[in-house]
Amino acid sequence: MTHIINFTCSPEEAQDPNFLEQRIRQELDVKASRQFVFRWRKRSIDARQKQIKINASFEVGIDSELAPRFALQNFEMLPSNAAVVHIIGAGPAGLFAALEAITRGIKPVIYERGKDIRTRRRDLAKLSKNQELNPESNYCFGEGGAGTYSDGKLYTRSKKRGDVQKVLEWMVQFGAKEDILIDAHPHIGTNKLPQLIEAIRLQILAAGGEIHFENKLTDISVKNNVISSIQINGLTEIPVQNLVLATGHSARDIFELLQRHQIAIKAKPFALGVRVEHTQAYIDGLQYHGRLNDAYLPPASYSLVTQVQDRGVYSFCMCPGGIIAPCATADGEVVTNGWSPSKRNNIYANSGIVVGIEPTDFPNAQDPFVCLHFQKEIEHKCWVAAGQTQQVPAQGLKDFVEGVKTAEFPRTSYQPGIVSVNLKEVLPEFIYSRLRQAFLDFNQKMPGFITNDAVVHAPESRTSSPVLIPRDPSSFKHIQISNLYPIAEGAGYAGGIVSAAIDGLNCIEKIVISSSNF
Ligand SMILES: Cc1cc2nc3c(=O)[nH]c(=O)nc-3n(C[C@H](O)[C@H](O)[C@H](O)COP(=O)(O)OP(=O)(O)OC[C@H]3O[C@@H](n4cnc5c(N)ncnc54)[C@H](O)[C@@H]3O)c2cc1C
Incomplete structure (x- = not known):
């Protein structure tokens, strides 16, 4: 017992x-x-x-052994006549949808615009070191999606949406440590995630599924509100029965494609702000009551939230022992986000600090692209302010609060480099003033948080999708196109690795239920 x-x-x-x-x-x-x-x-x-x-x-x-923590999932070889589901995007949602399809005897065929993990890594090195941005292979696009080179935080609040445990167990089956089943705030780490994703790919292929890298969805044929075929790389036409769209929050061309075909999309609230970086030792000191270099404690994190002028301002994707990464997907923009290795042993601690944005913040709230245009505008303004490279505008945190330009910076982890800019002059007033007040509030909660030893990098803008692809809540079918399944972060139904993976699992279940062919 x-x-x-x-x-x-x-x-x-x-x-x-x-x-x-x-x-x-x-x-x-x-x-x-x-x-x-x-x-x-x-x-x-x-x-x-x-x-x-x-x-x-x-x-x-x-007087008895313990049973295994969980039963391993058997991913059996698919029969040659298995029904097919086409999936666009090999992020957590697309990959977990593919795994789930295999367990149900359906053959997944994935098209991914980016490259496989190993080749993708070279593009990231070029981006960080030489500021060369590949619009098809970067921190957001490529095998494993946006989550591949992340902190791999697996904590999710979306427990009601589905089977968190199943996602974590499958991750352990593909190589994650069992610790992720134990820790209250589990994480995997950038150095461990690629092997896990590669193992998932090998499993999908071994079972008879397909994954096509550098294969971008470029168009669709729609007849009577049904997608009859998809076009890949502007050339190949592929007939489809059910199409799972798992393209993530940065596939702006997908939103444009849907708009071109008059397929319903709408503006969605998202959040935008900055990424602030302290040293990890400093955050440990604040959070662990001065207990420093303690071998028994993990690098400390924080989670901060406040309300300023009726709007939530909160820390987002805090990365203890992490690095700030250049996450733009096109020329003419800069974007920051963060990652950590599994040991979280970098000397820095970074976090997004973001303000909730509503479509109604703008006069043309009905325009599906209103939030996306705003996101793009801020990313472009920051790119211009920092000299039109992948360097980002930055400011000491104390100077940010005081509204003065910073004369001298400590070192930061952001490899392409920073340029001193008074962010008050770049960010819109309704964002800047809320961030400023939020930092003052956070300083009350964590005395010492405001210091010029911390550096504010701008912008943190890809927190979630600024566009919603509306679907029926019970069938997951697009409200207008009966064989289109918009899922996970890009469609507005997930935020983070685990919730995206869960949406992928659930979507296949919905397809099975609604399709007479399966
Ligand atoms: C640096 C960084 C750190 C992060 N850290 C964390 C974290 O610690 N924890 C966490 O939970 N979340 C984290 N996130 C967020 C997390 O990565 C996303 O929430 C998650 O990846 C969303 O999954 P998804 O499958 O919906 O979309 P994505 O992961 O964005 O995957 C979409 C895929 O679709 C592909 N695609 C897009 N358009 C096309 C097209 N036209 N044709 C073919 N393929 C296409 C893209 O190349 C991409 O691979 C981080 C994100 C970044 C960028």
């Missing part, structure tokens, strides 16, 4: 197997003569008080 035991202990104790064994034996009153095994079930840190605690939960087997 498996027993569950919960207690709190110090970070040191949590890493001491002898302490844990004794404590568990004591809690369950297990005599030394009895055989017993235990393993972590859940783990979280409570650093609210000076006395930092670990909330620990264990599974314990007394």
Whole structure:
């Protein structure tokens, strides 16, 4: 029989197997003569008080072994006559949709505009080192999607949307550490994600699925509100039965394509702001009550939120021990985001600090592109302000709050480089003033947060899609096109790796339910 035991202990104790064994034996009153095994079930840190605690939960087997944590999924070889589903985009949504299709005997055929992981990596190096941007292969486009070179944070609030556990278990099956099933805020890390995604690709191919890299969806043929075929790379016409559109928040040409075919899309709220970077040691000091270089504690993170003039301003995608990455997808723009390696052992801590944007912030709120145009405009203005390269405009955080240009910067992790700009003159007043007030509020919550040792980089603008591709909530079919399944982040139904993957799983289930062919 498996027993569950919960207690709190110090970070040191949590890493001491002898302490844990004794404590568990004591809690369950297990005599030394009895055989017993235990393993972590859940783990979280409570650093609210000076006395930092670990909330620990264990599974314990007394005179019996523990069952495996989960059953491995069998991805069987597809029959040669399997029905086919066409999927556009090999991000988490497209890949998990493909895996789910295989479990249901459906052959996934994926078209991905970007390159495979290894080749893509070279384009990222050129971008960071030489400022050479490849519009088809960058931090947003390519195998694994936008999440490939990320922190790989797997925490999601969207538990109601579906099977978070299934997504995490499949990730472990494809090479992630079991820790992601235990930690309250699991993460994988940029250095580990590529192997995991490669393993998923090999599984899809081994089962008889297809993945075509450097294959961009460029057009569709629509008859009687049904997509009859898709066009790839402006050349090949491929007939389709069901089309899953998993193209992510940066595929602006996809929104234009839909608009061209008069397929319904609408403007969607999103968030925009800046990415701020402190040193990790500084954040550790603030969050761990001055406890520095503590081998028993992970690099500290923060999650901050406030309301300014009826609008949420919050930290977004905080990356402890991370790097700020150049995430533009076209010339004439700059975009920042962040990633961390698995050990989160870089010396910097960065986070987006963003303001909620509504279509109604603009006079033409009914225009489906109103938020996208605003996003583009800010990215372009920042590109111009920093000298029309992949360098970004930057300011010391204290100077940002005081509205003065920064004379001297500490080093930052943003490899293409920064240019001193007074961001008050670049960001619209309704964004700047809210960010400014939010920083003052955050400084109350985390005294010391505002310092010129922290650098504000602009803009953080790809937080979610600024366009919604509306679908029926129960069937996931586009409200107008009966065989189009717009999913995950690009369509406005997910935000983050796990929720995108869940939407991919759910979408295949919907296709199975509604398709008489399957
Ligand atoms: C640097 C960075 C760090 C991030 N960190 C995290 C994190 O730690 N945790 C987290 O949960 N989320 C993170 N995110 C966000 C996360 O990556 C996204 O939420 C997630 O990848 C969305 O999944 P998706 O499958 O919907 O879309 P995407 O991952 O964007 O994938 C869409 C795919 O479609 C392809 N595509 C687009 N247009 C076409 C076309 N016309 N034809 C063919 N293919 C096309 C793209 O090339 C892309 O590969 C991060 C993002 C970035 C950029």
